[in-house]
Structure formats: C-alpha cells, structure tokens
Amino acid sequence: MKKGFSSVFTVLILSSMIFLCLVYAESAASKGAESCAEELCLLTGRSLLSEYKTELYDRYGIFMVRSYDDELTKLAEFYLGTDLALSGSALRMSCFDIDVSTQMYPGLNIDMFLEQVEKLGTLQAAENLVSSDFLKDLIVSMSSKLDTEISFKDIEERLNDAGNLQLAADEVEGEEREQREQALKLKNRYKESTGEAKTSSAGRASISASVKKTLPSSLLGYRGRGLLVLSGGISDLSFRDLALGEYVLANCSNAVDRLNDTKLKLETEYILYGSSSDPLNQKLVKTSLTGLRFSLNLFSVLKEPSMISTMSSIAALFPLIPQPLTVAVLASIWAGIETKQDIITLYNGGIVPVLKKPGDFATNLRSFIDNGKILASKKTGSGYGSYADYLRILLAFVPEEEKAARLMDVMQLNLTLMDEASFSFRDYAYGLDLSAYFTRLHFASNPIDLLKGGGCVTQTHKYK
16 A cells, blocks of 8 residues: 555656656757747848849949849748758757748838948048048148138029129220220130130930839939029038948049949939930039139139239229229139139149139239230149049039939949849848748647747848
8 A cells, every 4th residue: 555655656756857857848949949040040031131232232332132022032941941951950940931021121212222322431431531631632722711701502502603604894884995995805815715615525325214214213203403502402411421422423433534334424423413414414514613613713813812903903994994893893704714724624634722822723814814825724733622522512412312312323224234134223122021930849748738839030131
C-alpha cells in the first residue's frame, strides 16, 4: 500500500517537473523564434533593397527599387526561404505567408526624394568649401560693399528688367544742335560696341509633348515659368534648398559646363524655367542674368564717388539739362554697357564679381564717349562670380519642390537615354513594408493552446 502510494507520488512529481521543463523549453524556443524571425525579416528587407536601380545610383547616387509588389513578394519568399533553411531546424520554424508593399513610398514623393538629395548636396557643398576658396572670395568681394544693404527682394524685382538697357539717350532734348548730335553719337557708339553677347551656342535639344506628359513635373502639376519674380523661392529658402542647388550644379549640365550623354544640353537652365527647348531656357536665363547684373552694376556706379565725379563732369557738357537727370541717364548707360560685357564674360567662362569695385569694371565711360573703346572682357579669373555661381543665385528664386520635380525630369530623361528603354519614377519606390507570418512546431502536444505556435513580423525598410 505504502509502496503504491510512493510510486504514484513519484510519478506525479516527475510529470510535473517534466511538464515545467517543457514549458520553459517552449517559452525559450518561442523567444528565440521571435528574435530569429525579426532578424530573418531584417535580412530579407535589406536583400530586397539591394535590388536598387544601379544606373540611377551610379550616375546620381539615388537609391530606388522597382515598385512591383508581386515581384518583390516572390523575391522576399526566395530570400526568406533560403535564410530560413540555413538557420537550422532547432526552432522548427516555417513561414506560411509573406507580403511586400511599396504603396507608402512612391517614386513621385518629393520629400522622400529630397531626403537623399539633401545628403548628397551637403557633401558636395562641403567638398566645394574644402577644395576651393569661393566662400572666402565671396565674403571679401561683398564685405567692401555692404555698408549699404541690398535685399534679395530688391534684386528679385529687377530680374525682369532686361531688354530695357538701351536707354533714352536720343530722348535727351536740348535747344543746341551740338548737344543733340553728341547724344546721338553716344547712342550709336553704345549700339556698335555692345551688340548681342557672343554667348556659347545654345543646345538645340527639346522634349516632345508626348514625353513631357510622362515626366514627374507634369504628373505633379508643375508648369514651366517665364519669370522668377514672385516665385516664392527666396521666402522659403532653407538649408535643404541650398543643398539641392549644390546637387543640381554638380550633376546637371549647363551652358558653360556641358556634360555628355544628356537628353537636354542645358539641364540646369531647364530646372530653372521648365521649357521643353534648350534655346528658350537659355534665352530666359540670359534675360534674368541681364536684369540681375544691370541692377547690381547700376548700384555700383551710383555707389562709387569716383564714378559719380566722372559722370558729373560729363553732365557739365549739357548745361540746359538738369544735372541729376543727366547723371541718372549716364549711370544707366554705363551700367547697360557693363552688363553686356558681363554676359559675354560669364558665357566665356570668366568671373564677374557680384558687387564690383571700380577696378572690376570692363568699361570706362569717359573713354567710351571719347573714342568708343571698351576694355577687353576677362575670360579667366578666380573667386565667386562664375556662370555657375549666378545659376546658384537664380536657383534660390525657384521653390524647392519645383526644382526637385524638374531634377527628377532630367534624371528620368537621361536614364531612358542610357538604357534605351523607358524609365519612370512612377515604377520605383524609396522603401517597402514587409509582413511575414511564421509558425513553429512544439516539442510536445499543445491541446489547449497553452503556448503560442505562430506570429507576425512587420517591418519598414527605407533607403537612408
């Protein structure tokens, strides 16, 4: 009797201990399975991101993956199945369902696009600071002139003033014939010596209407513009916007710095104005540069006492006309002549300081009136004031999202040209959501579902 009771008691104790051991083993296996499932999904997600568009990354440093969810799901099944088979059978895990979605990371999302561009543009700006003295030259060139403040708004309001540089020297009326003839002579010399700037030949490339409709800027509702005035770019200027500008200048072709294998030859000019043809974009940029340089030259002429003295001595030859009016006309003529020379210099790859000192002027009004001579334009130089630097200023007037959309246009056109096949941002994504459902076989039967036999892992994978 006692022996039977002891046997039963021993069996009960041992059974309880075995059960507890199984519970602990199952709990540990469940925790291990959870960690293993997380890591397997992490590896799978990174493997999917490795399927990025290599041509886009090689040329522009941008990561994107095709947004075909069915294809990505099949790839995920392959990667996860392979990793799961290699992870061993100790945990007795299996994956019975997996799903991949890219809907939350569409290729036309400008904010996600700019997340990558901002980092690349920041690196480019840092490289410029390290490899050149342009920031130092900019500060030096501007510090001597900043005792009178110039606001971006003042410059912006004058961007569309080009085309009005031939001022009314012939409207100067006087009663004496000699004064009339001298004014007409001055006007003729102005026309002959300045003429149209001998700019680099514009690219003749253009985008067809059918292709234009498929570009990101059209799909997002951004149209081309004829004016930068009141575009809102300056008011919303940010560090990310500046980084975007540096990225554009480093990766896109322009009238002075041409790149090979581009659909449009003047890509930066396209990002500014969005016209389908290179010649029109170059014309619009030239108009803006002319207006900008005219306003800055006029400021420099009226700021320098030596230049005012020169104009006052010339104004004395016209005693019947109020001296302030004559000085104003002469200042405008001088600024107009200088602006023509500035445009020639910029398109020839030279340097035109943003704010000039008297020694930076390529023209001398006294010499011009006497014999029509103009100093030769500077073709080379160092410092801030190249064609790219002025494009950098103009880019600041275009809203960030608009610039980004047109930059995507340029990328899409060039990728299509490289692959000889259609490439569209609509077919790509910046990340994906991965959901995987796992089950695990228990070491013992689980009749009352005391221990969990499966779970779901959901992860987000984005390019950073």
